[in-house]
Amino acid sequence: xxxxxxxxxxxxxxxxxxxxxxxxxxxxxxxxxxxxxxxxxxxxxxxxxxxxxxxxxxxxxxxxxxxxxxxxxxxxxxxxxxxxxxxxxxxxxxxxxxxxxxxxxxxxxxxxxxxxxxxxxxxxxxxxxxxxxxxxxxxxxxxxxxxxxxxxxxxxxxxxxxxxxxxxxxxxxxxxxxxxxxxxxxxxxxxxxxxxxxxxxxxxxxxxxxxxxxxxxxxxxxxxxxxxxxxxxxxxxxxxxxxxxxxxxxxxxxxxxxxxxxxxxx
Amino acid sequence: xxxxxxxxxxxxxxxxxxxxxxxxxxxxxxxxxxxxxxxxxxxxxxxxxxxxxxxxxxxxxxxxxxxxxxxxxxxxxxxxxxxxxxxxxxxxxxxxxxxxxxxxxxxxxxxxxxxxxxxxxxxxxxxxxxxxxxxxxxxxxxxxxxxxxxxxxxxxxxxxxxxxxxxxxxxxxxxxxxxxxxxxxxxxxxxxxxxxxxxxxxxxxxxxxxxxxxxxxxxxxxxxxxxxxxxxxxxxxxxxxxxxxxxxxxxxxxxxxxxxxxxxxxxxxxxxxxxxxxxxxxxxxxxxxxxxxxx
Numbered sequence: 001x002x003x004x005x006x007x008x009x010x011x012x013x014x015x016x017x018x019x020x021x022x023x024x025x026x027x028x029x030x031x032x033x034x035x036x037x038x039x040x041x042x043x044x045x046x047x048x049x050x051x052x053x054x055x056x057x058x059x060x061x062x063x064x065x066x067x068x069x070x071x072x073x074x075x076x077x078x079x080x081x082x083x084x085x086x087x088x089x090x091x092x093x094x095x096x097x098x099x100x101x102x103x104x105x106x107x108x109x110x111x112x113x114x115x116x117x118x119x120x121x122x123x124x125x126x127x128x129x130x131x132x133x134x135x136x137x138x139x140x141x142x143x144x145x146x147x148x149x150x151x152x153x154x155x156x157x158x159x160x161x162x163x164x165x166x167x168x169x170x171x172x173x174x175x176x177x178x179x180x181x182x183x184x185x186x187x188x189x190x191x192x193x194x195x196x197x198x199x200x201x202x203x204x205x206x207x208x209x210x211x212x213x214x215x216x217x218x219x220x221x222x223x224x225x226x227x228x229x230x231x232x233x234x235x236x237x238x239x240x241x242x243x244x245x246x247x248x249x250x251x252x253x254x255x256x257x258x259x260x261x262x263x264x265x266x
Numbered sequence: 267x268x269x270x271x272x273x274x275x276x277x278x279x280x281x282x283x284x285x286x287x288x289x290x291x292x293x294x295x296x297x298x299x300x301x302x303x304x305x306x307x308x309x310x311x312x313x314x315x316x317x318x319x320x321x322x323x324x325x326x327x328x329x330x331x332x333x334x335x336x337x338x339x340x341x342x343x344x345x346x347x348x349x350x351x352x353x354x355x356x357x358x359x360x361x362x363x364x365x366x367x368x369x370x371x372x373x374x375x376x377x378x379x380x381x382x383x384x385x386x387x388x389x390x391x392x393x394x395x396x397x398x399x400x401x402x403x404x405x406x407x408x409x410x411x412x413x414x415x416x417x418x419x420x421x422x423x424x425x426x427x428x429x430x431x432x433x434x435x436x437x438x439x440x441x442x443x444x445x446x447x448x449x450x451x452x453x454x455x456x457x458x459x460x461x462x463x464x465x466x467x468x469x470x471x472x473x474x475x476x477x478x479x480x481x482x483x484x485x486x487x488x489x490x491x492x493x494x495x496x497x498x499x500x501x502x503x504x505x506x507x508x509x510x511x512x513x514x515x516x517x518x519x520x521x522x523x524x525x526x527x528x529x530x531x532x533x534x535x536x537x538x539x540x541x542x543x544x545x546x547x548x549x550x551x552x553x554x555x556x557x558x559x560x561x
Contacts, residue, residue: 003467003468004468007468008369011361011364011365011369012365012369014361014362014365015361015362015365015378018358018362019378019381021436022381022382022385022439023381023385024400025393025396025397025399025400025436026385026388026392026393026396028396028399028400028406029392029395029396029399032399040399041399041402041404041405041406042399042405042406043404043405043406043409082286083286083287083289083290086282086283086286086287087286087287087290089271089275089283090267090271090283090284090287093270093271093274093275094267094270094271095270096267096270098267100556102291103556103557104556105291105295105296106291107556108295109295111489111490111493111541111545112493112538112541113493113494113496113497113514113537113538113541114497115497115499115514115517115518115534115537116302116497116534116537116538117298119302119517119521119530119531119534120298120299120301120302120534121294121298122521123298123301123302123305123527123531124297124298124301124302127301139294142294143290143294143295143298146290146294165274174276175274175275175276175279176275176276176278176279179275179276179279200387203389204388204389204390204391206389206390206391206499206500207497207498207499207500207514210499210518211518211521220389220391223389223391223392223395224391224500224503224504227391227395227398227504228503228504235395236399239389239392239395239396242388242389242392243388243392246384246387246388246389247384247387249387250380250383250384250387251380251384254380254383258376
């Protein structure tokens with residue numbers, strides 16, 4: 001028994017170390033924002049400053065990249081969310097011998113490295129005269145983000161009670177009314193969650209974007225290029241702001257999700 | 267298929283569903299991949315030569331990798347390093363997933379899961395960049411090690427593959443923790459208790475009861491981690507040096523520095539084959555299907 005107790009305490013210690021490992025790097029990066037040093041570091045500490053936030057705000061390239069990222073993310077939502085919903089409805093409705101094959105094809109974008117999705121998109125659209133830029137970035141990202149939307153909508157759709165559907169039709173609703181008034185409201189939380197995840201996936205994507213972005217720049221591409229050339233703690237200031245926004249968003253999302261999980265039924 | 271959709275949703279909606287699915291699977295998923303393979307089988311020609319006698323299928327672009335010693339070495343290094351990253355990530359993740367699923371109280375588990383999700387929501391570039399600061403030549407890790415008297419002068423962490431691998435384990439750890447956690451969580455506690463009562467020790471319980479049950483989760487985590495590691499561009503670009511290039515960086519150079527898209531397409535296809543090969547191997551070894559992976 002005592003060896004089991006020992007194991008359990010060792011495991012607890014391990015969990016503490018694990019979370020330190022998970023968060024220390026982010027804290028170091030955040031701390032380096034306030035160091036009055038030309039180079040982003042925490043050693044040596046050259047005094048505390050807020051000037052890197054000012055430098056960041058004065059950087060026109062950053063604002064342009066941020067605007068591009070938001071445009072791309074909006075485009076991805078418009079393309080990927082309807083595709084994801086349609087695919088979930090398709091999988092939930094159809095039974096056919098071709099289904100296992102189709103299912104593999106539907107999942108394949110999740111199991112393909114992002115760089116390859118970017119490369120194939122870039123090559124495919126060249127013959128139609130479309131070269132790298134915001135439009136191709138939207139198409140490339142939506143290719144795999146649609147699969148994430150599909151998974152999230154499917155998870156909720158599987159718990160849908162189809163007697164509600166039949167009841168609506170028996171009471172004289174048309175199929176469109178049933179879809180509009182019963183199914184879509186039921187799926188709404190999953191669709192909203194999927195939209196949040198899709199937005200974030202798009203906003204932070206690098207591997208696919210790198211190949212299809214052309215001469216435009218998204219915020220992630222901008223950060224990566226800054227790290228490699230012309231690195232200053234202004235990058236940390238941007239990182240810190242992004243981390244704070246994401247943490248707030250993540251917490252809000254989790255709270256909402258848990259509140260919904262507690263309410264049974266619709 | 268259309269009939270089943272029409273019976274449930276009516277004609278117009280059924281048509282819209284099939285149209286969206288068709289556009290996605292054909293125009294966005296399948297045709298671009300086929301086009302990439304077609305590109306990889308053709309020589310790099312001037313626009314005037316396209317459609318001419320030289321514009322035919324050939325394996326030249328694949329032979330290039332075979333003949334280029336440096337590229338070949340980088341290809342295999344990417345393969346082995348990605349396997350190593352996958353194993354390291356598995357070793358680091360398994361105890362945590364087990365703790366969350368079986369030992370933590372519901373409140374502890376909920377808090378830990380939230381804490382795990384937060385870094386997962388943060389940009390991969392930023393997570394990698396934070397390691398760039400820590401591992402820098404005059405960065406905090408070197409300072410701490412020198413202060414403790416463990417080393418006499420700073421180490422160049424950022425000039426080899428080690429830095430890249432540390433960054434990758436950190437970046438992809440959650441893709442391993444979550445599938446394994448989900449799998450272990452569905453294990454009935456009574457099975458573990460029964461094993462203990464029948465005299466099995468901790469290691470034996472894991473080997474004979476918990477790990478076999480967690481197989482689909484372990485397989486999913488390994489497949490995702492390997493795919494992300496082998497296909498990573500951000501981590502080696504930020505934490506690597508010219509001496510520790512990754513295969514994705516070679517591919518990028520063919521496209522945007524060498525200007526030879528056909529050659530780049532061949533290399534990209536080889537990377538894809540590598541990932542598919544690894545996935546098939548893992549699925550075979552663990553005896554799991556595609557349906558288990560999507561869970």
